[in-house]
Amino acid sequence: MNLSISKNRIPFFKSILHVVLLYPLVNLYVGAFYDRLGADPVEQVIHFTGMGALNCLLISLLVSPLAKLFKLSSLLHFRRMIGLYAFAYALCHILNFLFFEVQFDLILFVEEIFKRPYITIGMTAFSILTALAFTSTSKIRRKMKKHWQKLHNFTYLIALLAVIHFYWSVKSDVTEPLIYFALYGVLMTLRYDSLRRWSQRFRSR
Amino acid sequence: MLIKRSKTTDLKEHQVTDEKLYLERRQYLKKMGFLGVGSLLSGTTVANVFDLFGDDSKTDVFKQRDLNYQIAKASTEILTPEIKVTTHNNFYEFGAQKNQPAELSQGFKVDPWQLKISGEVEKPFTLDYDDLFSSFKIEERIYRLRCVEAWSMVIPWVGFSLADLVKKAKITSKAKYLAFETLYDPKQMIGQRNRRLGGGISYPYIEGLRIDEALNPLALMSVGLYGKTLPPQNGAPIRLVVPWKYGFKSIKSVVGIKFLEKEPPTTWNILAPHEYGFYANVNPKVDHPRWSQRSERRITTGGIFAQNRINTLPFNGYGEEVAGLYRGMNLRKYY
Numbered sequence: 001m002n003l004s005i006s007k008n009r010i011p012f013f014k015s016i017l018h019v020v021l022l023y024p025l026v027n028l029y030v031g032a033f034y035d036r037l038g039a040d041p042v043e044q045v046i047h048f049t050g051m052g053a054l055n056c057l058l059i060s061l062l063v064s065p066l067a068k069l070f071k072l073s074s075l076l077h078f079r080r081m082i083g084l085y086a087f088a089y090a091l092c093h094i095l096n097f098l099f100f101e102v103q104f105d106l107i108l109f110v111e112e113i114f115k116r117p118y119i120t121i122g123m124t125a126f127s128i129l130t131a132l133a134f135t136s137t138s139k140i141r142r143k144m145k146k147h148w149q150k151l152h153n154f155t156y157l158i159a160l161l162a163v164i165h166f167y168w169s170v171k172s173d174v175t176e177p178l179i180y181f182a183l184y185g186v187l188m189t190l191r192y193d194s195l196r197r198w199s200q201r202f203r204s205r
Numbered sequence: 206m207l208i209k210r211s212k213t214t215d216l217k218e219h220q221v222t223d224e225k226l227y228l229e230r231r232q233y234l235k236k237m238g239f240l241g242v243g244s245l246l247s248g249t250t251v252a253n254v255f256d257l258f259g260d261d262s263k264t265d266v267f268k269q270r271d272l273n274y275q276i277a278k279a280s281t282e283i284l285t286p287e288i289k290v291t292t293h294n295n296f297y298e299f300g301a302q303k304n305q306p307a308e309l310s311q312g313f314k315v316d317p318w319q320l321k322i323s324g325e326v327e328k329p330f331t332l333d334y335d336d337l338f339s340s341f342k343i344e345e346r347i348y349r350l351r352c353v354e355a356w357s358m359v360i361p362w363v364g365f366s367l368a369d370l371v372k373k374a375k376i377t378s379k380a381k382y383l384a385f386e387t388l389y390d391p392k393q394m395i396g397q398r399n400r401r402l403g404g405g406i407s408y409p410y411i412e413g414l415r416i417d418e419a420l421n422p423l424a425l426m427s428v429g430l431y432g433k434t435l436p437p438q439n440g441a442p443i444r445l446v447v448p449w450k451y452g453f454k455s456i457k458s459v460v461g462i463k464f465l466e467k468e469p470p471t472t473w474n475i476l477a478p479h480e481y482g483f484y485a486n487v488n489p490k491v492d493h494p495r496w497s498q499r500s501e502r503r504i505t506t507g508g509i510f511a512q513n514r515i516n517t518l519p520f521n522g523y524g525e526e527v528a529g530l531y532r533g534m535n536l537r538k539y540y
Contacts, residue, residue, distance in 0.1 A: 032509035038304050039293030040356060041509045042502060101502070103514040108497060116495065171495070172476065173301055173405035 005074040017078060021085045024052065025092065042100045049093040054166060056086035057159045058183055065190040080136050083155070087133040090126050118168035125161035128154050153198065159184055267311045267441070269433040272338070274363045277345040283505050284347070285358035287431045293504065294438045295352065296457055298387065298394040301404030306438035309395050309402075313437035315458075320443060322370065324464035325380035330373070337428050337443050340373070341365035345432075346425055348448035350455070351487045351521045355496045358504050362446055363429035368420045376416070376464050383419050384469035385412045385445055386461040406476055412456040413469040413483065414447065415530075423448060423526050426459075449520040449527045451485045482540035486531065487521035491540050 005013065028048050031037045037044040060082040067075040102108045113123050132152055135141070141148045163184050167177035188195065292307045299306035299313075318334040332340060343365055351357045371383075389397065389409035396403030418424065425446040428435060435441040440457025447454050453473050463469075473481035480494050489499045503513045520527050531539075 029509075035506070035508040035511075037509075039289035040303065040502075040504055042512055043303070043356075045509065100509055100512055103512070105500070105514070108499065112497060115492070115497070118495075169495075171301075171404070172297075173401055173403070175401045175405075 004072060007074075010074065010077050014078065014081065017081060021056070021082070025049070025089070042096070046093060046096045046101060049089050049096055050166070053086050053089035053093055054159075054162050054180065056082055056089055057155070057162055058180075058187060060086060061155065061159060061187045065187070084133060084136060087129050090129055094123075094126060118165050121161050121168070122165035125158045125165060128161075129158050132158070156188065156195075159187075265311055267313065267436050269429075269436055271433055272343065272363050272429045274429070274432075275342070275344040277347050277361065280347040280359065280361075282347075282349070282359045285360060285504050286506050289504055289506075290358060290360055290430060291436050291438060293358075295354075295452065296438055296440065297404040297406055298396045298408070298410065298458070299438060300396055300402050305402070307436075310437035313393055313441065315437070315442040318442050318460075320459060321461050322374050322463075323461070324384075325377045325466065326464050327375035327377060334442060338434075341369045341426075343428070346446075348423075348425070348446060349521055350446075350448065350452055351501060351517065353451040353453060353481070353485070353493055353496065353498075355498065355501050355517075356504055357501045357515075357521075361431055362425060362427040363432065364425045364427035364443075364446065366422060367424040367426050367445070368422060370426060370462070371416075371419055374464065379466045380464035381416055382465045382468050383414045383416065384461075384463045384465055385414075385456045385459050386410070386463075387456055388458045388460045406472055410456060410472045411470065412445070412454055413471050414445075414454075415468075416464075417530055418447070418527075421527055421530065423523060449487060449523040451487060453481065454485050484531075484536075484539045486527075486536065486540075487517060488519060488536055488540065489517040490519075491537055 028037075028045060032041045032045050035041060060079055063075055063079040063082065067073055098104065098109055102112065113119050132155060135144065135148065135151060144151070163177065163180045166180060167174060170177055293303045294306040295303065296306040296310070299310040300308070316334040318337070320332040320337065321329070322331070323329040343363060345361055345363050347359065347361045349357055350360055387408075387410040388394070391397040391408075394408075397408045414424070425448075427440070427444050427446045428442060430439060435444065437458075440455075440459075443459050444457040445455050445459060468483060471481075471483055474483055487498070492498055498517055500514050501517045503515055505511070505513065518524070
């Protein structure tokens with residue numbers, strides 16, 4: 001069976017992906033605006049966008065193992081886009097916190113970032129993710145040459161920090177964060193060989 | 206004197222959400238859940254997988270009765286709409302997510318009920334279901350409720366003074382503390398059966414007060430809200446309300462009050478002693494490791510742009526009534 005996606009179909013699949021990834025976000029804010037998200041819309045928008053960011057991150061990490069498995073290199077065309085949606089969701093997550101939770105109390109906002117370990121680690125992940133988002137264009141990629149890949153390997157660290165952020169933010173039952181740890185473990189195991197090569201090169205220097 | 210509920214506490218039209226809109230909201234959340242799962246972007250608090258297959262129309266709604274009580278003076282603060290008071294609950298016995306207790310508790314049986322008063326008392330006694338409403342003077346009290354998670358509500362409770370119950374029990378000189386216990390009934394309470402739904406805390410839920418705190422006139426045993434008996438998700442048929450303390454102290458669906466010589470263990474303190482103290486007095490100066498307690502979000506009405514963040518007051522604004530109880534105590538140490 002030939003699973004390849006012909007080049008001219010890529011824009012079509014991309015637009016489908018845009019709809020799939022954007023619709024929940026639009027729907028969320030419409031619901032929040034009309035007070036349709038239960039008693040506390042603030043908690044809902046923060047949680048939903050946070051989970052959205054984490055899910056996009058993990059999906060983006062699933063792309064290359066899938067491409068390898070099905071010998072479908074064209075899947076890689078969608079990876080950057082999914083990564084950028086992770087960034088968009090994460091940005092919304094943080095802006096929700098600033099706009100609706102602390103409501104522009106900037107002192108409180110900054111204090112919370114440094115005082116609460118789960119927010120500190122989440123913010124660290126977001127800072128690195130921002131660097132990746134801004135260096136994601138093909139033009140910059142070409143300019144950065146081999147450094148680009150080094151920088152973008154930090155996505156593994158970002159995903160790990162994001163899962164820890166989720167784990168620490170939970171009040172009592174940690175079943176769901178533990179599932180995410182397991183998913184992260186699986187995604188890392190799938191690229192065990194390349195990670196080992198990478199770390200060996202790193203050490204031999 | 207008992208007076209039937211009057212206009213002063215009735216909500217104004219703009220403060221209430223009508224039922225049709227509420228049901229539409231449930232559909233909306235479900236739809237979001239579907240789309241979320243479909244695109245692997247599901248936020249589990251918005252609607253989890255288990256919600257998707259539930260059918261609202263089949264759920265029996267718990268029947269609340271009207272109560273007779275002495276009405277409260279009109280509040281200067283905007284009340285939190287009844288629909289929000291009864292759909293945003295931390296009652297892990299019926300699920301650890303805020304929307305779950307209202308959905309998973311509607312079949313809860315509260316009659317017959319037994320509340321046993323025991324321990325260091327001259328005459329232990331039991332209050333049966335009907336006794337809860339007829340043994341003491343029932344009145345309405347509008348209190349602020351401040352959750353440790355930094356959100357708050359304003360709720361018109363109906364109930365009686367805990368002090369009246371203590372007086373009836375005729376405590377001995379050894380009675381220095383009270384221990385409260387929630388019903389333990391895993392058959393009815395899904396969170397007690399299922400560790401994930403129950404948030405991983407140990408059951409039965411237990412809470413405690415010092416005897417002078419229990420005798421403070423503000424301490425209320427609530428049997429109702431908004432003029433009706435309590436719905437299960439708010440702690441039917443009887444719960445504690447101590448408005449100067451964080452919400453987790455106000456234990457729900459109480460079956461036992463025991464008078465003790467020593468400070469009793471309390472559920473959240475056992476789970477995370479550095480996060481939740483025995484006293485748990487609302488204090489903007491002492492942060493919780495997870496949440497700043499300096500300010501809070503008041504849950505009232507309107508969409509996301511109508512949310513209000515306000516400063517948190519010491520003892521949740523009840524300092525005049527209760528600060529004396531803690532004179533000379535280091536409130537940073539005894540948080």
